[in-house]
Amino acid sequence: MIYDVVIVGGGPAGLMAAIAASEYGASTLLIDKGNKLGRKLEISGGGRCNVTSRLPREEIIRHIPGNGKFLYSAFSVFDNEDIIEFFENLGIRLKEEDHGRMFPESDSAKSVVQALLNHLESLQVQIKTNTPVQTIHFGENYHTIEYSNGNMVKALTVVIAVGGKSVPHTGSTGDGYPWAKKAGHSITPLFPTEVPLVSHEPFIKEKKLQGLSLRDIALTVLDEEKKPLITHKMDMIFTHFGISGPAVLRCSQFAVKQFMKTDKPVLMKIDSLPEESEQELLQRIVRLTRENPKKSIRNLLKGIVPERYLVFLLKKNGLNGEEKGGNLSSEILLTIVRDLKGFVFKVHDSLPIEKAFVTGGGVSVKEIVPNTMASKKMHGLYFCGEILDIHGYTGGFNITAALVTGRIAGMNACFEALSRN
Known part of the structure; x- marks a missing residue:
């Protein structure tokens, strides 16, 4: 079987990409090397999960000093208000706190992750956990994802959502950079931020x-x-x-x-x-x-x-x-x-990047189409979340960037796959 969309990485960006791809009709596989999805979400906001910010769009972009302006196009498709509506539709009621920070009324990050997992299940997204990816072979008609155990899966489009190098116990250990380089991308120097x-x-x-x-x-x-x-x-x-x-x-x-x-x-x-x-x-x-x-x-x-x-x-x-x-x-x-x-x-x-809350640097945004998150270097390849050279302050801004880029990447990966089908 060749999947329409395969997403590698089950953090906030990957979860949102899988949901978007599936909602728009793609056969979707979500792969994560860890034993459970959404681990970074579960610990965000001190375990309460600061899902986004209610500040005006301009303010949010100002709070993402690392290439926040790149997100203008994406925000015109899906923004912080859409994130709020998305979660409320999943039954997660949100409340606003100081500086526009939005938290679930339950004060529980686990409830946010569970709502996303329930939605993935209702959309019949295929999920593979405990499945490290060794490499991605980029092909003319489809791409092949090779697992560490040697097994392979084919996809018309691939979304890379494996995060950066900060908070490595959640699975962000820089795996995606070699795959991006293999596809012709340049990686801007990595450095710790929010550290x-x-x-x-x-x-x-x-x-x-x-x-x-x-x-x-x-x-x-x-x-x-x-x-x-x-x-x-x-x-x-x-x-x-x-x-x-x-x-x-x-x-x-x-x-x-x-x-x-x-x-x-x-x-x-x-x-x-x-x-x-x-x-x-x-x-x-x-x-x-x-x-x-x-x-x-x-x-x-x-x-x-x-x-x-x-x-x-x-x-x-x-x-x-x-x-x-x-x-x-x-x-x-x-x-x-x-x-x-x-x-x-x-x-x-x-302190070292592993002790930082956020990774600075990553896949150069100059090589990404801003309103689709598509690679300018390789057909059928999309990036979202912290692997991109986008970094903001803590306070819901990095999660906002991850959810927005994830939504756009999953949606457009789906459109490309269906147009080629």
Whole structure:
């Protein structure tokens, strides 16, 4: 038997591709090397599954800094609102949380995966789990998928949806890149994104701030001229190896790209009070010292930032914190303010790609037809999901890209197969 469409990879993109291909009438086979489908979906959003975002289309694309603009054509066919409708039609009611994040009302990623599996079953999609693919032989009239055990299956069209290299325990181990190369595609350099960052600064090595969270700070990645590349206002945490937390994850791809470009440490800056200008903060602190000249600087500034961070910044400026506020020169007060508003430190690396939430780089989007996800290099070949060089922030944006590209790829693979039938 020759299938109309064979999808390799049972993550969000592959599941959506299989559903779309089958809904439009293709005989469909879904292959996954793992023992169950949707493993990445099951752990997404802390096990609650952030299926998409309700932000306007422009905002979603802005939250996919890695080639998000490539998705404009796909979004005109199937977008985040269509994803919401799709899940509601499967009986998964969604609720909106902060920043437009959409979760199932059940708060259970498993319920989302189960609904997709039930739908695949109702569409009679053939499924093969525990079936690693060795290679794909591309042919004139059909393509042949060769399994690791030597067995083969033929397909008029193939959709590659095997993910990138991040979160490898879910099955994303970079299997698809050699197959893409074999079909004539170029792979842009792979790198970790949405990943904690490593710093060799003495204060990190000495664990002075380990475990300390800073809330609602502005974290900035600086370029070689010390100009801001990107700033994110969120929370962060100091760790035993460097920094992590939402602001860090969002900034990480910009830091990693700087490492790749310069091969040098990257400067980052923390503004711990982004809602207040340097001048306003200085005036506030000067006023405090005048009103309470005998009070220690540590007590005067208590509550402005977490005490451990305050003591760390005072020590950095040669103070033990017990100095009376009234005795401190305006120069010293200005240096304290400048550190509160812009403490700069070096980051030297990120955790490896296997520890990242998202893979940067992949199959070059220049070689993909944007409104069909078809390969420009090989007939009957489609790509979707994280194997493509598309990467966004966490918050439902990568899953949105996977579901949208999966839908478009499955649908168009089906159309091509049926036209050739």
